[in-house]
Amino acid sequence: MAVAVASPPSNASESTKHGCQSRCGNLEIPYPFGIGSNCSLNPYFNISCNTSFNPPKPFLLNANGYDNYKLLYYEAVNISETQIYYEVVNISETQIYVKNSKVQQSMACYGKRFDNKTQNSTIYMNFLDSPYTLSDANQVTSIGCDDLAMVQQDSIKASIGGAIKASSGGGCASYCSPFQNPFGFGSCPGKGCCRTSISKGDILIVELSDMHSYWRRDSKLFRCSFAFIGMIGDYDKFNFNLSHLNHPTTFLKNYHKEFMGMPLVLGWRIMDYNCTKVQNSTDYACRKNSYCIDMDTKLGGYHCRCKKGYEGNPYLGCNDINECEISNHCVSIGICTNTPGSYNCLCPNGYHGDGNKYGIGCIPVQLSHNKLAIGVGLGAGMGFLLLSSTCFWLYKFHKKRKDKKRKEKFFKRNGGLLLQQQILIDQGILEKTRLFTVKELEKATDNFNQSRILGQGGQGTVYKGMLSEGKIVAIKKSKLIDENQVKQFINEVVMLSQIIHRNVVKLLGCCLETEVPLLVYEFIFNGTLFDHIQDKTDEFPLSWNMRLRIAVEVAEALAYLHSATSFPIYHRDVKSTNILLDERYVVKVSDFGISRSIAVDHTHLTTLVKGTFGYLDPEYFQSSRFTEKSDVYSFGVVLVELLTGQKPISSDAETEEEIGLAMRFLLCMEAENLEKILDPQVLEQGKREELTTVTKLAQKCLNLNGKKRPTMKEVAMELEIVRMSQKHSTTSETKYQDVQLRKSKAILISDDNYTWTSTSGNIMQSSSDAHPLKIHTV
Template sequence: MIMRFALIFIFLVLLLTKVALASNSTAIPIAKPGCNDTCGQVRVPYPFGIGPDCYRDSWFEVLCNETLSPPTTLVKKINMEVLNFSYVPEYTSIEFVRVKSPVISKNCSPRETEQRVNLTGSPFFYSETRNKFVAAGCNNRALMAGINPTIVGCESDCINGDTLFGSPGPDKTCNSGTCCETVIPSDLKTFNATFERNEPEGCQLAFLVDQQWFDFSIENSSRLQNTEYVPALLDWSLPPEDYGTSNYSGRLYCSYGYWGNPYLPYGCHDIDECLEDKRRCGDDTCVNKPGHFVCEGSRTWIIALGLGLGFGILCLVVGGWLLYKFLKKRREVKLKEKFFKRSGGFLLQQQMFSHKGSLEKTKIFTSKELDKATDNFNKNRVLGQGGQGTVYKGMLVDGRIVAVKKSKAMVAETVEEFINEVVILSQINHRNVVKLLGCCLETEVPLLVYEFIPNGTLFQYLHDQSEEFPLPWGTRLRIAKETAEAISYLHFSASIPIYHRDIKSTNILLDEKFKAKVSDFGTSRSISVDQTHLTTRASQFTEKSDVYSFGVVLVELLTGEKPILSLKMADKSRSLATHFIASMEENRVLEIIDGRVEKQAKVEELMMVAKLAYRCLSLSGKKRPTMKEVAMQLEQIMPLPKQNDSNVDHHHGREEINYLKLDLPFPLESSSLTDSSLFSGTSCSTEKEPLV
């Protein structure tokens, strides 16, 4: 009901506004939309205009000099100052332009001017009917120059020669005094004057002038001796082809019953004659029509019927609009419920209940919040794409920078993975694991919101040639240690053991201090403490599966090569792990070490990490160390003292350290590692056991 009355009120306001505009001619636009229509006290109608794209063409460009007081208006291309444009909407056209026309003088102290006007090539010309040529002075014979073959001019008498002009005649012309006047030719585009008397008697003047102005001012005409300009009227004509009409006369006018500016598109407006004179039809009803009006007898019932129908239609429209909004909102709610169910919302609720508060700090974001944060998921905000979805950079309303993961279209098999990632990340609290801030389930595809890690992935810094900052050996060791500690935390310190199942360099992110952050838990699994393995369609997964994947990452850090070798690097196999194992068994592992770190690291450090990676890549899952052991061993490698001599020849060191060419270490069974156990001489097992 409130909406209904509001719409009625708006309708009445618009109606009153229309009436006010119709009754006030100044409200009708005279310039192009967005253009200034005044310069000081001068109104500038189209086709004239001030500023770019505000005039018809360059002939009609107007300059407004507001530095002067009052401001001056100038038609730029003909360089003539405008006094005013004769635009009145009721006249249905722009009649003429009143400009300053020069006064040509001779023998007039202290000035003598000989200014000329040349409008050739322009659409402008002096108005034949509204201007006249005037010569003034005692015995002055003046002619208009440059008009061939016609001679136009006049000769004045010398009455009361002590003054410039004699007394005007009864018709207020100067034919009876010391001035004369005559008509000018049609379409006059130039003005110049010559004086025929070689020995003039006093000051002689000649000028083109607005006839009405001159007739009105003749009694004070003695002032003209010191006047440089007088008002004159310019007319103009536009080519008929511009308007595509055969009866076009060079000027545009609004049709009868309309007013406005005919040069503007839709510039002519209907005149409401009934509003101008309410008693126009007497006792009958005045009805306005386009361009005219009619008088009709009193038909109150028609008005009542019209109002009733209008009110009914308004109610119908408003009711339909409200019904549409209600149905749209209901459909949106149903759609969000559908997405919530399809994205595993109920499964997430069950998980939240079963974990008793471990998910309480996980925020449920609305789709509107994340649309705003990511600029409607603008492609310019994409941080990366993977097998499970696309990650966008976003900023929340509180200013926090986040990473929003938009999963791919959900199918029944992937719903469990998505909910699993939410549950697992909500239980993890480790400095080297990406923190989950929340999720959104009311969109077509589910969304996860993580803390933003600014420096990309470890994969980029190891393999992307465009990176300008290669990771030094010390940073690589620290990243390996931090990653191992995070995985060890998942395996042994989390409330429920968690297997990541997708450890790789693309899932290890680097923060602003290049500290490691393990991410992407979509395929992870958590198991109860009494379970020893988790069976999937492919194979059996234990914590030793993550150890193998971490071993591949260690090899990447050592060699700088991708997990899948290029054809140039590969010999028998394109697998980096297989290539590395072969190099170890053939005692040539130092040949494949990344040249960017070879000179930074001690050979002992390289070999200890290499043998640790070799043990992680053992074909026998039982012979691989645990992630706790891996983390401890990397911790022991980190603080090795640096050599003081920076000029040590590392290649020469390879030959001196003979024990590095002993047999490869047999996988340790103890719960801890030492340097001696890592370099013990025993051959590698070649048992064919499952790669788990």
């Protein structure tokens, strides 16, 4: 055992401020948190220990008489703003786990009140005036039938020039079959229950809404619904009796542990600014032998941590670790000397060396054999260098071989052998489906640097990259695919790579050497149609002529996929964010992440319901049978977005029926009151005849009966007729329902004429240069 040299004694490290209570019940309270007067860093970190419980329980609140601020507060229907106390379950280095069922839970009962319970359909949390933030380790759980839980979040970061605000939203819908047994059971997650994750933020709003009218049901299956926010975990899976949804008291009593047993995870930090701004200020919280760590670039604030070789509470000061007494690398006869933050190893008299067991160690000195010792030492050193060099090259060889085997394993698992078979059958595939190496794509994206991320969605993450030849591409890193669906995945890669259409984003190739497949697409520079519709300050506003041209190009692209390919292709996620515009504002339909090809003798596809709320075909949602008419419904919503300039889902709707844009549009059509919903620019620039034709076409696309909707080929032809009529019209002013309209000059990107050939042999004038597609399958 190494001999330790005595060093000056140091105070034992403490996690609690001197003279303050260190524990409450079973929980240790580390500084900057504290119990009692002057025991915490500031009033925000006060902990109250309630001894009326056995064992005592700690609560987070504004203690010591600081009534001039509210740490956390909650607003809901019929509940006034009030001070909220949270039971503290655990405190870690960066997070605090708390519970308060009244704050974390909301309930909505429709039609009448039950059990004298106050109906509270909103969860509202605000942490702006505190050092706490909601963690992304939480999730929102919604239980009920035909209910929508809408989630809105805001993050506000303090900066030198003021506050920076970022907003996000989401939600989920809980659904039950219309033929549901009223005495059956629901499952969470599953039938009658949905969950959605949240991101880090300062403000959270969760609002429950009744959706039975959206699905055209006469009444709700069960009157009450509930929502709850808590930590994500495997323990929160449970089943429940659906009939209890009619009795909130019974439901909360029977499922209290499962439904409200999840703690809420809050992140905590010091102040609102990062380390660079506060290190030289008097309020800097990091004490002796500690350093500062920025908490989050979006939310601000920082934490403190002890330097290497030190231990203790960084907010009180860290003490040196005496490695000589605990753990060190000195040889057994060596002498260990402790130094601030480290230690040194020495050899005793009669020995030489570095005293380190991983170095030379301590070698006896023999005066009569000095030359021999020197020779042995040199030989040992050269041998060590030779051995080290050999080991290094063996390691490099082994690592290279291991990486090669790993790539081959992923290549086979992701269907590489199947793709090679396809190439052998049809050499033309090789020209259209390029197999990239992972090394090429890592170089193109700077090792998939986060700064290269263009967007993230349910199907994967998209990066911007530049290939060695200088071409800009979009690289999609997909989620893990089911090994049982590899053949289908490869067939669809081959199929999509051969699509040649002016208005469809080109798939250039793929990489199968990684754990998840990488797909390489052409890069589109000008953003999404959704951005251009919603950005009212756009330097290039969407005129009526441009909106009509965009609608024509989208319809022709979908018609091409449905009827001009060897096998019909259903997109399954048509929405304005998946419609890109290039530098000339030409449409590029993108994101075929959940699209499927269908054999020519089939008319539909039965799958798990996937898609985007607001664009989802109600008939598909209820039957799980996706047909080409489901794409038509989604296109109808996009067409209504172009006509109205509004978002597909609105949280400001006056009634529940008006949450979806499609339903609001259909109601205005029935009431013959289109001035209420159409975009003012569309009303000003569009002719009455054009607007009547296009709005009626959108109404047909949104028909709840899929069989009564037109095909995409019919939609494209009708829109093209409207557009062609513009070129032959000489009338500059029209009237639409007593509103004077002035015809502006059409903004046309291209007036190229060409023909589009369908599988039926019909020829139609169009504005996109599609080509026939030949696909060989095995």
